[in-house]
Amino acid sequence: MDEPTGDPGPPEPDTKETAAGGTGMTTGGLARRLGVSPTTLRSWDRRYGLGPAVRADGRHRRWTPQDVAVLEAMCRLTSAGVPPAEAARAAREAAAGTVTHERRAAPEVQNPPRPPAPQVASSAALPADDRPSGSGRRGQAAATLPLGDVRQECRGLARSAVRLDAPAVDSQLTSAVQRYGLAVAWEEVMVPTLHAVGRKWASSGDRYVEVEHMLSWHISTVLRRVTPVSRTGVPDSAPGPVVLACVPGEQHTLPLEALNAGLTEHGMPTRMFGAAVPAEALTAAVRRLGPAAVVLWAQARSTASLPLARHVAATQWGVRGARRHPMVVLGGPGWAGRSAQGMLRPPSLNEALSVLKARYESGVPVG
Template sequence: MTPSSPVRETPVLSPGPDSVEEAGLPTGAVAQTLGVSPTTVRSWERRYGIGPAHREAGHHRRWSPRDIAVLETMCHLTARGVPPAEAARAALAGRDAEDRDAPASGREPAPAAEHPGAGASGGRALRVGTVRPECRGLARAAVRLDAAETVRILRESIAALGVIEAWTEVMMPALRAAGRKWAVDGEQYVEVEHLLSWHVSSVLREAAIAALPATSTRPVLLAAGPGEQHTLPLEATAAALTERAIPFRMLGGAVPPRALLDAVHRIGPGVVMIWSQDHRTADRELARQVAAATWGPRGSRTGSLVVTAGPGWVRQGPPPGTFCPRTLQAAVDLLEGAARKPGHPVPR
């Protein structure tokens, strides 16, 4: 998704004291601050002319605040999927425009058009395969630990694609790539996976509570199985339900059996979704008890449809009387259909 209007880039390194303005910063310091390798900066300078506007023969390169602003624009554009050569032309064009406008007193350079998505950065790349450009940009931002860019891509992906497609085509491939990198390289990539997961969770929760519907529809009850701590898929489900104006109650991770059963009786949900990432947290007996739970006056007692979601249920199959969708799309469709029904009569 390409924004309809350009967004001005704000330099990470704001102009400092006069001494910094005059002396500038070395390449290593600039690269570290912007989250790219010095080798990448030097390569861009050699190939595309992205470098200090003024140099002195026999001296190391020194980057002025204006030079740094150009380089940061280059970083932002490549992080959003723009090919380096095109990004360099746009960044330099912005600097040239600033030079032309200089007599008009201190106006900032004209912003370059932005594009979402990118490949990952340098040797720390996350291999996301053939994916949408937004996913490549998300992976690259996570590797750079660029929180602002990560949140921007996540929010714009949800706004442009909807929760289900954003989860399936943008968030999940990036999360899986970070998990694979962590598994292979150990602690080196824990910070990337943690930052990405935290912001995915934050943006999904933001979407889920943005407009909680107040309807007469019976709510969907969302819970992770006993001992299950992985809740991102539940949060994606909640956000997708909000998008469809379906009310929900989120109990989160590691819900004990007694607590879940109590919640079922107190809320009277139209459908209960129990998430399990691992087969050890897929409690078949609990699912059976939830499916058998009923409430209401004698002769018109009702119960909940039970959805057992997640890879933890796949090995042993869904318990009798429950449904086990394999995708977020299928799960949300099922939850919506069940929630909008008046109830599930249970003969007693």
């Protein structure tokens, strides 16, 4: 996989004494903090006047905390889909308001005014990583993650994740669910960004591990936040809940969390057991709950056990003469290529929701 354009390169000290005796962040250090390239910072300086207040020895840039605050605002706005020129103007205006307030409190502090930002006639004049695209439409890769042809929301989410900007990540994930619904937000915003992080992690050694962990945690948080409480007071004649469990040895729970949220959103009761459920515990839960269906997730072929799936499908409950057993649904790439007669393998979240909803609403027992 290609390396991201404008990689910040070898580390350099984040701060250094300036000619005036203060300290300032270097361009490389600031680029790593924001998750953009030094080339992008120089472009924003040249095009929009978002340059550093201090240039040591007349050449080396040193970014003050005020400069950093302006650029953080710029990054948040562009991640939200605001065109760069408008984002720069808003970031400068917000900074100007802060500076005015500080000057009133301390009149002796004087800062030279920033030059006006040059106007950009069209997005075609921008570097590739600065070109805006329409909200909700598909655009090219963002920041340092190779996203490809994805929704614009992926672009902003990737930039915020690389910057480790937790508030922005949470806000963008919540907004995507509210705008598109859970299933579309999962399949077209969350999953492509997660895959991009995973590919970058695999190709860059241990880099971006922290990005993957933070993004996964926030996706899990948002999925649980939008998950309604399973309905209570279900009649005794209604089918049992849908049981969701990762097979033994499997730790990837996010797809199951998305399915759990979608099922409860549709009014179906669920029991989520999470990662690496022991076979004995899973069998005991099936006998106790009498579920309408059991979803078994396996991310890898090494964890996808057909004997376990067949054992769960054959697990029975009820009185003699009226025994029942669950419908088993296999989820995850680990089951690919496996012959699982009598078990379903829906290819997407929407398909899984449709299959399980139809099964639950039919109320037809599996004999």
